[in-house]
Amino acid sequence: MKKLIILAILALFAVPAFAQTLPILQFDEVQVDGTELSPNATNRLNLDRGEEYQVRVQFTPLANIKSGKVKISIDGYEFSDFEDITDASDLNDYKANNTYVEKLSIRIPDDADLDSYKLRIELTDRNSQKFSVDYNLEIDTPRNAVSIEDIFFNPSDAVRAGSSLLAKVRVENKGQKNQNDVRVTVSIPGLGVSGTSYIEEIENDDEEEETEEIFLRIPRCAKPGSYDVNVEVEFNDRHRKASERKQITVLEDETCTDQKQTTITLGNQAQNAASGQTAVYPITVTNAGKTSKTFTLAVQSADWAQVTVSPTSTLVVAAGQTQTVFVNVLVNEESQAGAHSLVARVTSGKDTQELTLTTNVQEKESSLRGVFEVTLVVLVVLLIILALVIGIVHLKTKEQTETYY
Numbered sequence: 001m002k003k004l005i006i007l008a009i010l011a012l013f014a015v016p017a018f019a020q021t022l023p024i025l026q027f028d029e030v031q032v033d034g035t036e037l038s039p040n041a042t043n044r045l046n047l048d049r050g051e052e053y054q055v056r057v058q059f060t061p062l063a064n065i066k067s068g069k070v071k072i073s074i075d076g077y078e079f080s081d082f083e084d085i086t087d088a089s090d091l092n093d094y095k096a097n098n099t100y101v102e103k104l105s106i107r108i109p110d111d112a113d114l115d116s117y118k119l120r121i122e123l124t125d126r127n128s129q130k131f132s133v134d135y136n137l138e139i140d141t142p143r144n145a146v147s148i149e150d151i152f153f154n155p156s157d158a159v160r161a162g163s164s165l166l167a168k169v170r171v172e173n174k175g176q177k178n179q180n181d182v183r184v185t186v187s188i189p190g191l192g193v194s195g196t197s198y199i200e201e202i203e204n205d206d207e208e209e210e211t212e213e214i215f216l217r218i219p220r221c222a223k224p225g226s227y228d229v230n231v232e233v234e235f236n237d238r239h240r241k242a243s244e245r246k247q248i249t250v251l252e253d254e255t256c257t258d259q260k261q262t263t264i265t266l267g268n269q270a271q272n273a274a275s276g277q278t279a280v281y282p283i284t285v286t287n288a289g290k291t292s293k294t295f296t297l298a299v300q301s302a303d304w305a306q307v308t309v310s311p312t313s314t315l316v317v318a319a320g321q322t323q324t325v326f327v328n329v330l331v332n333e334e335s336q337a338g339a340h341s342l343v344a345r346v347t348s349g350k351d352t353q354e355l356t357l358t359t360n361v362q363e364k365e366s367s368l369r370g371v372f373e374v375t376l377v378v379l380v381v382l383l384i385i386l387a388l389v390i391g392i393v394h395l396k397t398k399e400q401t402e403t404y405y
Contacts, residue, residue, distance in 0.1 A: 024063035031056040037135040044138040052107040065094040068125040070102040144236040145175035161253040162220035172209045173202040183234040190227040221256035261289040270358040281327040287317040304335040337363040
């Protein structure tokens with residue numbers, strides 16, 4: 001009797017255990033990049049390392065599943081402690097006899113071993129129930145594949161403006177073919193500098209690596225701050241490329257100051273000139289910078305004068321040098337008296353400085369004074385002629401008197 005009771009009790013405990021083993025889920029379809037897989041099939045799906053793949057999982061619960069999620073994974077990766085080959089959906093409540101689709105993705109690392117693997121599809125819930133199915137895979141390598149393994153800078157990733165930066169790029173051939181004439185370009189768009197070099201050959205023997213060195217000159221007086229460094233490796237006759245991005249810090253160049261590097265001065269802002277006369281305005285340009293600069297002088301036209309620039313309207317001023325140009329303002333004959341102004345613009349790159357040239361046109365001398373001067377000259381001439389006539393008459397009279405006696 002006691003044995004029957006014990007068997008009955010054991011049977012009661014065995015019922016839920018047996019029920020637990022009953023399937024409550026079926027995986028209807030699993031696709032990797034559009035290719036449908038069969039569980040534990042003899043044929044294996046070939047995947048290339050270094051690539052990302054989309055995985056579509058379609059399933060139908062036969063019972064309600066609360067707080068469940070779908071997880072996909074590939075085990076056996078050497079460095080799974082740092083980077084897992086896995087992905088999972090968000091938690092969800094799945095209802096019985098409804099069909100669901102979860103879209104996930106996995107990336108095969110560049111350094112995964114070339115071997116056979118299993119893609120494991122799992123569904124777990126809050127009660128730690130796990131339903132899984134495996135699919136056979138083969139991880140291979142692409143025909144052409146190059147990766148950037150490392151980028152480092154010398155002396156460091158902090159460099160002073162005006163100094164040189166040595167960028168070292170380590171490139172690895174992860175494909176099936178040897179790669180020839182691999183083009184490596186390092187650029188800093190924010191500073192407008194770049195450098196390019198070529199690696200003659202990278203063999204495919206056991207993932208061979210090559211390191212290329214490229215010098216970059218950081219512009220003097222570059223603005224301090226962080227800048228992106230773009231590294232691009234072109235291979236397979238430049239039909240394919242790999243790229244990475246890092247950052248450097250540019251430190252201030254203490255020799256660069258905020259002092260004004262260009263000085264433009266006007267010798268005489270205001271001058272007097274009468275009609276027909278020329279007023280000359282000297283403009284001096286001083287370049288206190290460390291590089292030569294080009295300056296362009298433009299003067300507005302005027303209806304009261306003719307304006308010319310000599311010796312030239314375009315100056316190339318060397319570093320630390322000074323040059324002078326002259327603006328010549330020839331006042332027209334019919335110009336009205338009074339102050340007249342012109343604006344001269346000196347431009348260098350995006351910088352422009354305006355100078356105002358003022359010419360005080362003086363009134364013409366009175367015409368009456370001219371008439372008086374002419375009349376005076378005529379009178380003087382007449383007096384001279386009259387004096388000559390009187391002298392001649394007096395001389396003839398004296399000769400006649402002497403003859404009589």
